[in-house]
Amino acid sequence: MNSTFMGLEIGKRGLMSHQQALHVTGHNISNAENKEYSRQRVVITAVDPLYIPSLSRANTPGNIGQGSEVSIVERIRNSFIDDRIINELNTMGFWKARNDYIYQVEMAYNEPSDQALRSRLDELWRSWEELSKYPEERSTREVVKEKAVALSNEVRHVYNQLYELRLNANREIEHRVKQINLYAHDIRDLNERILKAEAVGDNPNDLKDKRDALIEKLSSIVDVSVGRSDRDEIIVYIGSENLVQGEVIRPLEAIMDTENNGLFKVVWKDTGTAITNKGGELAGLIDIRDNIIRQNINDLNSFALNLVDLTNEVHRDGFSRRNETNIDFFMHLTASDNVEGNFDLNNDGLDDVSAVFKVSGNNKIDPSAAIGITGTLTFVMNNELESEVVVDYNASDTILSVIKKINDAHLGVVAYINHNNELAIKATVAQDNDKKNFMIRHLEDSGQFLVGLTGVLKQSGRQGSFDYRRVNDIVKLLPEREHITLSPKFNPASHMAVAEGIIYDVDKISAARGKDVGGTGDYNTSNGIGDGSNALRMAKLRHINGMVNNNATFNDFYISLISRIGSEGEEAKDRITNQETLMKNLKNLRESISGINLDEEMANMVAYQHGYNASARVISTMDKMLETIIGLGA
């Protein structure tokens, strides 16, 4: 038999379910402008009807409905769009970090400007030209000195800016790691609260919105993916490893990497292994620090060292106003503190390498004549593997063709014919470790090309080879010490300066070439105060391919450096614009699913309000009926 008050209960349930629906609608409307909010929808279902089939059921027709209830408050969200957004936010973060720093690198060069490096270089070449016309004048010498000092200052200034930028990027990496750990902790806390709420049958939609918002913030910093296959546990991965799994978190740590000049490396705190991360601001910062800025610093070092070396090479051959010779124009600080070039590379207190930058052969050569000999040159690649590479030569080759073979192989050394028609071999920037920059690794010749023909090595074969891994191996080189340049102290751009002797006495500037007495080809005698031919040779350095490994003049090399950073900057801006469009499209798609449509909510509100009114009417009708029953017999 039905209860007397069943109708009241049905009305009451109707009131409550519609009231709850109105609350949810109100919650949607108040969060209309909240970008992190996903619209919620109430599902009103009928309560289980009477009577359940059993032997003890009442003998009345059924089933009789028992009103309505809110079975679930749904959160309308599409995980496909969420995962796409996470992916693209990651890409956006990478390019944003890159763009910010590339812009600052461009600022460091400060091109185009009268104070910038390129203008300083052009002024120096012009000052040498002036000196060649008026070598006896002290004023033209002073100008050369001033222009060289200005150029050196600018090179050091650009280096310092780039170095500071690298340190800034390094500090930001540490900061990002802290941010990642903070977000991971918050996600873990939310996971715990969501799990507790779901355990008692609730749907913690707002907590889930907060968690998704945190994951999105995390995705712009580091390359994350989300595992949603287990309903009870959201897993946030970096690469293939868990950052957060349910209530368990594995934090990251930024530790100093001794293999990378003490700069930060990001590892998992528990295992110490490096994380696998290809996107986000973190990857962008690491790429900027270890590739872009490092490359710019090394290019600047290469530029400074080659300019210093070539200038000194020509200057040493000339004569000063007081007929002095063999004077360096620029300072050349060496890595090694001894004349043998021995150096302690691994900082264990013992010398372990022979650090030689350049060697010029003893013999004058005809570059285009056939060499008439056969053999094999052996070098060692300037990368981590340090594998041996051979370059063959045969009788019909010329010196120039052998030089081309060496330079085209990109072994870490370059060869060229110097101003005295001698073969010179010099080292380039290392691919593996900046500490090994500008160090010749290995020179070996099975024949006579480097030995008898050009006068670089004393002996052929393995026993006559020069290898940097052996101390005192400078003895294997044939030329005198003045024709061997030791490897510079680290980062030559940071200490580029005019030699002190020149600073204090401009008469030491060797503007004169001298004369070749006896027709031996050796200009070893002074030619008087009016001789400016060495200054002219200096000015002509502008037009030769002084940056041998790039086959470019100093000016062209510097221009290519600037235009490369310019292109990289343009690419980064382009990518960011494209990513912003992509994000806009994805967010529009998400809004079309999860966004609040006020018209729809208003329509729902009217519907629920009518439902509420109707339920109230049911209650008042049942109330009148009950009054009649109660009044019976009164």
Added chain:
Amino acid sequence: MNILNNLDEVLENEILLFQKIYEIEQEKKEALLTRDAERIDNLSYQQDKYVSQLNKWEEKRDKIQKAYALHNFKHNDQQNITLSDIAKNEKSSTGKQLLKKGHELKEMMLTVSRLQDLNRKMIKDNLDMIGAVLNEIKEQGTVHMGYDHSGKEKGKVSNSVLFNKTV
């Protein structure tokens, strides 16, 4: 020199065509954001014309480079002569100018490629979304047929989850 002038002309025209293709891709991007399928269709039709012109200029460039190689690189494999090889061979300012144009063309191509990649992603996202919504309507939503106040047939989606009705 005639060969080099022809090569210069080809590069110039290719750069102009790529610029036009880039402008069309920019308009396509806007059309994708507003989901204007008809406009995308018209733009693609215009773009086809430029692409076929580009193909013709590329064929001409290939012929010119092979002709140059025949005259100047007698000992090398003439199939592999690039613009950089020609520029290195020409020590005059013409070589530098050709190289500069080559770099400009390459930059233009990379920019167009990036924009095309973006448009491709947006098209895929929209198509995937449409697929998801249609599936959702099929599984959960229904369409109630009825009539509006003027007596015309009008359908209404009901009970859908993803399809935000008045959007």
